[in-house]
Structure formats: structure tokens, C-alpha cells
Amino acid sequence: MKTKRxxxxxxxxxxxxxFTGPAEVLALTTKNKVEEALTLYKKELLPTKPFDVFTISETGKQIKTHSGIKVEPDFSFDNSPELDILIIPGGPLRAVQSMIKNKKIQEWIIKHKNSEYICSVCTGAYILGQTGLLNGKKATTHHLALKNLQEKYPEIQVVLGSKVIHDGKLITSGGVSSGIDMALYLVEQIMGESVAKRTAKTIEFAR
Incomplete structure (x- = not known):
């Protein structure tokens, strides 16, 4: 299969x-056990990796995470490669509200509406919801934000009690660690159940 960007x-x-949960899952996914062993041994990922994972920020400048860790993005909106899959992580509601109000970010997400998959993690559903792409779709978010998401975006069919919701090409996941579940679900959709199970075992994650 062609490497997914x-x-x-x-x-x-x-x-x-x-964002690091899904990044690790997808980066460590391999096509077979031999490549898995090589990936866990070598410093660099194999060129045959199924997923090419990279980070993108609006400006490409260093960002500061909720926990204070600083991260240098791989690309900005202006120089990022074409995407097959877009992942929108969440954060505290104040940070998410800033993303909702940022028209450039909203337009950039809408620009990628024809990607194979658009995924949100936790409160990232708010950012995706603001684009209107979730209207009429089923979706989820962090359990403490479910009611608020439904009130803010009444056209979304907010689902309770599920970690991962897939509707069309949109995949949403509820809670911070659910990004791992979401990424393994993506692996299963694209590469099959056996590869997803092997990847989960590689990272020792109980689905």
C-alpha cells in the first residue's frame, strides 16, 4: 500500500x-513482523513504513503544550505536504476556544475536507465541530465536555459511552488517551484487524 501522509x-x-499517542501508534505500525522487529531495533523508521506522520502548526514556529513542553512543528500551513489523514488533537477549553475563533485554522481544516480521514481527539471535536463538517454526523469528545459540545453544536449527534465514533470519513474519540484507540482503529480500517492487534501488542496497549 502507498504510504499514508x-x-x-x-x-x-x-x-x-x-497528539503523541496517535503519532506513536501510527509511526510504529508495520506491514509485517520482520519490519516490526527492525523498527524496534533501528534508530530511524523504515522507508517502507505505512504511515508518514508529521506535525503542522499555523506558523511553523515552536508551540508550548498544556503541560509546558515545547514542541517544534515539522511544517506550517504554508509548506505542509498534501495529507491523506488529518488529526486534530484537543486541549483545555480556553485553548480550543482560541482555535475555534481562528478563521485561518478553520479554513485550513475545511480545505482538507476531502482527505481520506479527518480525526479529532478529545476536545479537538470542538475545533472540528466549528467547521460544520460534523453537522448531521455522530461524534464524541471528553466525557466532561459531551453536554457542552451538544449545546454548542446542536446539529451534531453527540454519542455517549463510546471511545471512538466513525461516521463517513470523520472519526472522533473521547478523552485524552482515546487518541491511541482512535489510531489503532485507523490502522484496522486501513490495514486490517491483524495488523491493528499486532500494533497494540507492540505498544502493550489493551484495546
Whole structure:
């Protein structure tokens, strides 16, 4: 299969696990056990990796995460490669509200509406919801934000009690660690259940 280009949006005060969880899952996914062993042994990922994962911010300048860790994005909106998959992580509601109000970010997400998959993690559903792409779709978010998401975006069919919701090409996940579940679900959709199970075992994650 052709390598899928996965762009992860990052911004000031984003939650670290929201984007590093999916990044690790997809980066460590391999086509077979031999490549898995080589990936875990070598310093660099194999050129045959199924997913090419990179981070993108609006300006390409260093961002500061919610926990204070500083991250240098791989690309800006102006120089990022074409995407097959877009992942929108969440953060504290104040940070998410800034993303909602940022028209350039909203327009950039809408520009990628024809990607194979657009995914949100946790409160990233608010950022995706503001684009209107979730209207009429089922979606989820952090359990403490479910009611507020439904009130803010009444056209979204907010689902309770599910970590991952897939509707069309949109995949949303609830809670910070659910980005790992979401990424493994993506692996299963694209590469099959056996590869997803092997990847989960590689990172010792109980689905």
C-alpha cells in the first residue's frame, strides 16, 4: 500500500498525549513482523513504513503544550505536504476556544475536507465541530465536555459511552488517551484487524 501522509495539527496549549499517542501508534505500525522487529531495533523508521506522520502548526514556529513542553512543528500551513489523514488533537477549553475563533485554522481544516480521514481527539471535536463538517454526523469528545459540545453544536449527534465514533470519513474519540484507540482503529480500517492487534501488542496497549 502507498504510504499514508498523516498531518497532526498542533497549537499552543494542546494536550501532549492527544497528539503523541496517535503519532506513536501510527509511526510504529508495520506491514509485517520482520519490519516490526527492525523498527524496534533501528534508530530511524523504515522507508517502507505505512504511515508518514508529521506535525503542522499555523506558523511553523515552536508551540508550548498544556503541560509546558515545547514542541517544534515539522511544517506550517504554508509548506505542509498534501495529507491523506488529518488529526486534530484537543486541549483545555480556553485553548480550543482560541482555535475555534481562528478563521485561518478553520479554513485550513475545511480545505482538507476531502482527505481520506479527518480525526479529532478529545476536545479537538470542538475545533472540528466549528467547521460544520460534523453537522448531521455522530461524534464524541471528553466525557466532561459531551453536554457542552451538544449545546454548542446542536446539529451534531453527540454519542455517549463510546471511545471512538466513525461516521463517513470523520472519526472522533473521547478523552485524552482515546487518541491511541482512535489510531489503532485507523490502522484496522486501513490495514486490517491483524495488523491493528499486532500494533497494540507492540505498544502493550489493551484495546
Amino acid at each position: 498523516v498531518g497532526i495539527l498542533i497549537y499552543d496549549y494542546v494536550d501532549v498525549l492527544d
